[in-house]
Amino acid sequence: xxxxxxxxxxxxxxxxxxxxxxxxxxxxxxxxxxxxxxxxxxxxxxxxxxxxxxxxxxxxxxxxxxxxxxxxxxxxxxxxxxxxxxxxxxxxxxxxxxxxxxxxxxxxxxxxxxxxxxxxxxxxxxxxxxxxxxxxxxxxxxxxxxxxxxxxxxxxxxxxxxxxxxxxxxxxxxxxxxxxxxxxxxxxxxxxxxxxxxxxxxxxxxxxxxxxxxxxxxxxxxxxxxxxxxxxxxxxxxxxxxxxxxxxxxxxxxxxxxxxxxxxxxxxxxxxxxxxxxxxxxxxxxxx
Amino acid sequence: xxxxxxxxxxxxxxxxxxxxxxxxxxxxxxxxxxxxxxxxxxxxxxxxxxxxxxxxxxxxxxxxxxxxxxxxxxxxxxxxxxxxxxxxxxxxxxxxxxxxxxxxxxxxxxxxxxxxxxxxxxxxxxxxxxxxxxxxxxxxxxxxxxxxxxxxxxxxxxxxxxxxxxxxxxxxxxxxxxxxxxxxxxxxxxxxxxxxxxxxxxxxxxxxxxxxxxxxxxxxxxxxxxxxxxxxxxxxxxxxxxxxxxxxxxxxxxxxxxxxxxxxxxxxxxxxxxxxxxxxxxxxxxxx
Numbered sequence: 297x298x299x300x301x302x303x304x305x306x307x308x309x310x311x312x313x314x315x316x317x318x319x320x321x322x323x324x325x326x327x328x329x330x331x332x333x334x335x336x337x338x339x340x341x342x343x344x345x346x347x348x349x350x351x352x353x354x355x356x357x358x359x360x361x362x363x364x365x366x367x368x369x370x371x372x373x374x375x376x377x378x379x380x381x382x383x384x385x386x387x388x389x390x391x392x393x394x395x396x397x398x399x400x401x402x403x404x405x406x407x408x409x410x411x412x413x414x415x416x417x418x419x420x421x422x423x424x425x426x427x428x429x430x431x432x433x434x435x436x437x438x439x440x441x442x443x444x445x446x447x448x449x450x451x452x453x454x455x456x457x458x459x460x461x462x463x464x465x466x467x468x469x470x471x472x473x474x475x476x477x478x479x480x481x482x483x484x485x486x487x488x489x490x491x492x493x494x495x496x497x498x499x500x501x502x503x504x505x506x507x508x509x510x511x512x513x514x515x516x517x518x519x520x521x522x523x524x525x526x527x528x529x530x531x532x533x534x535x536x537x538x539x540x541x542x543x544x545x546x547x548x549x550x551x552x553x554x555x556x557x558x559x560x561x562x563x564x565x566x567x568x569x570x571x572x573x574x575x576x577x578x579x580x581x582x583x584x
Numbered sequence: 585x586x587x588x589x590x591x592x593x594x595x596x597x598x599x600x601x602x603x604x605x606x607x608x609x610x611x612x613x614x615x616x617x618x619x620x621x622x623x624x625x626x627x628x629x630x631x632x633x634x635x636x637x638x639x640x641x642x643x644x645x646x647x648x649x650x651x652x653x654x655x656x657x658x659x660x661x662x663x664x665x666x667x668x669x670x671x672x673x674x675x676x677x678x679x680x681x682x683x684x685x686x687x688x689x690x691x692x693x694x695x696x697x698x699x700x701x702x703x704x705x706x707x708x709x710x711x712x713x714x715x716x717x718x719x720x721x722x723x724x725x726x727x728x729x730x731x732x733x734x735x736x737x738x739x740x741x742x743x744x745x746x747x748x749x750x751x752x753x754x755x756x757x758x759x760x761x762x763x764x765x766x767x768x769x770x771x772x773x774x775x776x777x778x779x780x781x782x783x784x785x786x787x788x789x790x791x792x793x794x795x796x797x798x799x800x801x802x803x804x805x806x807x808x809x810x811x812x813x814x815x816x817x818x819x820x821x822x823x824x825x826x827x828x829x830x831x832x833x834x835x836x837x838x839x840x841x842x843x844x845x846x847x848x849x850x851x852x853x854x855x856x857x858x859x860x861x862x863x864x865x866x867x868x869x870x871x872x
Contacts, residue, residue, distance in 0.1 A: 420798060420800040421800070421801075422800070422802070423801070439800070440798060440800070442798065469798070478791070478795075479794075479795045479798050480798070482786065482789065482791075482792070482795040483786075483795050483796060483798055483799040483800070483803050484799070484800065484802055484803065486782070487782060487802060487803060487806040487807075488802065489839075489842055490778055490782060490806070491806060491861075492842075492857065492858050492861040492862075493835065493838040493839055493842055493861075494774070494775060494778060494835065494838075495861040495864050495865050496838055496857060496860060496861045496864075497831075497834055497835055497838050498770065498771075498864065499860060499861065499864045500834075500838075501770070501834070503766070503770075504770070506767075507766075507767045507770040507771050508771060508864075508868050510708060510728060510730070510757075510767050510768070510771055511771040511772070511868065511872065512708040512709070512710070512727070512728070512771070512772065513709075513711070514710070514772055514775060514776065514808075514809045515771050515772065515775060516869075516872065517805040517806070517808050517809070518775040518778070518779060518805070518806055518808075518809060519775075519865050519868075520802075520805050520806075520865075521802045521805070521806060522861045522862060522864075522865040523862050523865045523866050523869065524858075524862065525862075526855055526858035526859035526862055527855060529858050530851055530854045530855040530858060533846060533854065534846065534849055534851065534854065537846045537847075537849070540846060541843060541846055541847065543785070544839060544842070544843055544846075546785055546788075546789070547781065547782065547785055547839070548836065548839065550781040550782075550784055550785050550788075551777075551781055551832060551835070551836065554777055554780075554781055554832070555829060555832055558821060558822065558825045558828060558829055558832075559825075559829065561822055561825070563818055563822065566818045566821065566822065567814055567815060567818040569780065569784060570780050570812075570814035570817050570818060571814040572784060572787060573779075573780040573781075573783040573784045573787065573810050574780075574810060574811050574812065574813075574814055576783050576784075576786060576787045576796075576810075577783050577807050577808075577810040577811045578811050580796050580799065580807075581804075581811065584799065584804065
C-alpha cells in the first residue's frame with residue numbers, strides 16, 4: 297500500500313496507472329502536479345487525482361512514498377533538479393518515458409543521493425491520445441513494461457515498481473537503458489518518423505489534399521501514429537537521435553533497393569521482398 | 585437484373601461483390617472461373633458462386649451479361665486475350681484492379697471490338713485478406729468505388745456498373761485512368777511499399793527478431809498492410825511504377841529533411857514538422 301503517490305504530469309499513462317492502483321486499493325492518496333490548470337481540474341473531476349498542486353514543493357512531494365514522473369521526456373532534468381530539495385530519503389522515484397538513457401542521465405545528474413531509489417521504467421502503452429481526460433482503467437492489461445535497472449539500484453525499490461506494474465496487469469521485462477533505447481528506436485520511434493514523413497509528403501504535394509479524399513483503411517492504420525503529440529515526439533526523437541539516425545540510414549538502403557527493383561522491373565526480387573516481409577509480419581501477428 | 589455474371593478470379597473483392605448482389609436479388613446465376621480448384625470448391629460451398637469453371641470458354645462466358653475480372657492486375661492482358669473469342673456482343677466487361685492504366689491498355693489491345701462495354705473500375709476496399717473464404721456481404725458499404733470512363737465508353741454500360749456499385753452501398757466517383765493511378769500511388773501503393781520496407785528492415789537487422797517482441801500497437805497498425813498478398817503487390821507496384829518512383833524520390837527528400845533536423849537537434853523545425861503532419865491527419869480523420 298502506497299500512502300501518497302505524487303504524479304507529476306497527469307496524462308494518459310500516469311493517470312491510467314493511478315486509476316488502476318486506486319481501483320485495487322493499492323494507493324491511498326494521489327497528488328497531481330501539472331502545469332496545465334484545466335488538466336488538473338479535469339483530473340480532480342474525473343477522480344484521477346485526490347489533490348491538485350501547481351508545482352513541485354514540500355507540500356506536493358514532501359510526504360510521498362512514490363513520485364511518478366509522467367511528463368514529456370525532455371522535462372525530466374528540470375523536474376529532477378527541482379525535486380532534489382524536497383524529496384524524503386526513502387521515496388521511490390520512477391518514470392514512464394519512452395527513452396531511458398535520458399531518464400538515467402537526469403537521475404544521475406540531479407538526484408545522485410536518491411539514485412538507489414530511482415527506477416527507470418517504460419510502459420509500452422502509448423497512443424495518439426493525451427491529457428487527464430484520456431486516462432482510463434485497464435490500459436496496461438497484458439501490455440509490456442520495461443524496467444531498466446542500473447548499477448546503483450536498490451533491489452527493494454525495483455521490486456516495488458515491478459509489483460505495482462504487475463498488479464495493474466502488465467508483463468514486466470528488464471533491459472539495460474541502452475538496450476531499451478535501441479529496441480524502442482526500432483519498433484516505435486522509427487515508424488512514428490515514417491508516418492509523420494509520409495503525411496507531410498501529402499501536405500507538401502500540391503495535389504495531396506485532393507488525393508487524400510480517396511484514402512482508405514490502409515492509409516488510416518498506417519498513419520494513425522502521425523496524429524501523436526508533436527512535442528512528445530520532438531523530445532523522444534531528439535533524445536534517441538543516434539539510434540534513429542542509424543536506423544534511418546538502414547531504411548534509406550531498403551528504399552534504394554526497392555527503387556532499383558522497380559526501375560529494373562524485377563518481378564522476382566520484388567515478389568521475394570514482399571513475401572519475406574509478409575512472413576515476418578504474420579509470424580509476429582500470431583504471437584501478439 | 586443480371587441473368588449471368590461470370591466472375592473471373594473468386595477472391596475477397598469479386599466474391600463479396602457477388603454475395604451482395606445475390607442478397608439483393610440483382611443477379612440470377614454466378615459462374616466462377618478460377619485457376620485454384622480448392623478456392624472454387626470453397627466458393628461453391630459458401631454460396632459465393634453457383635457454378636464453377638476451371639477456364640475461360642464458351643461455357644463459362646458465352647451466356648454472360650457481365651464478366652467481372654477480379655484477378656491480380658498483371659493477369660488482365662492474358663485474360664482479355666482469351667475472352668475475346670467467346671464474348672457475346674453486348675456483354676459488359678468490368679474489373680476491380682488497383683491500377684487502371686494497365687486495365688485500359690489490356691482492354692484496348694485485346695478487346696478493341698468490345699471497348700465501349702469495357703468499364704475500368706476500382707473499389708477501394710482491399711485488405712490483407714484474400715481468397716473466396718474471406719468474401720462477405722457488406723464489404724462495400726460506404727466504401728469508395730472509382731470508375732474510369734474512356735473516350736469510347738458506352739454510357740449505358742458505365743451507368744449499369746455505377747448502379748450495381750451503388751446498390752451494394754458504395755459511393756461512386758469518376759476519374760480518368762491516369763488520374764486514378766496517380767491518386768492510388770499516393771494514398772495506397774506508396775504506404776504499402778513503406779510498410780514492406782520497414783518490416784524487411786527488421787528482418788535484415790541481426791537484432792530485429794529480438795526487437796520485435798517489444799513491438800506494440802503502433803507497430804501493429806503501421807505494419808498491417810505488410811501482410812498483404814505479395815503477388816498482388818508485385819503486380820500493382822510494377823504497373824504503377826512511374827508514379828511510385830516519383831513519389832519515392834519525394835519521400836527520400838522528406839527523410840533527408842528529418843535526418844538534417846535530427847542531426848542539428850533542431851527542436852523548432854522538428855516540432856513544426858510533426859505538428860503540421862498531425863493536423864493533416866486529424867482533419868482527414870474527422871471526415872473519414
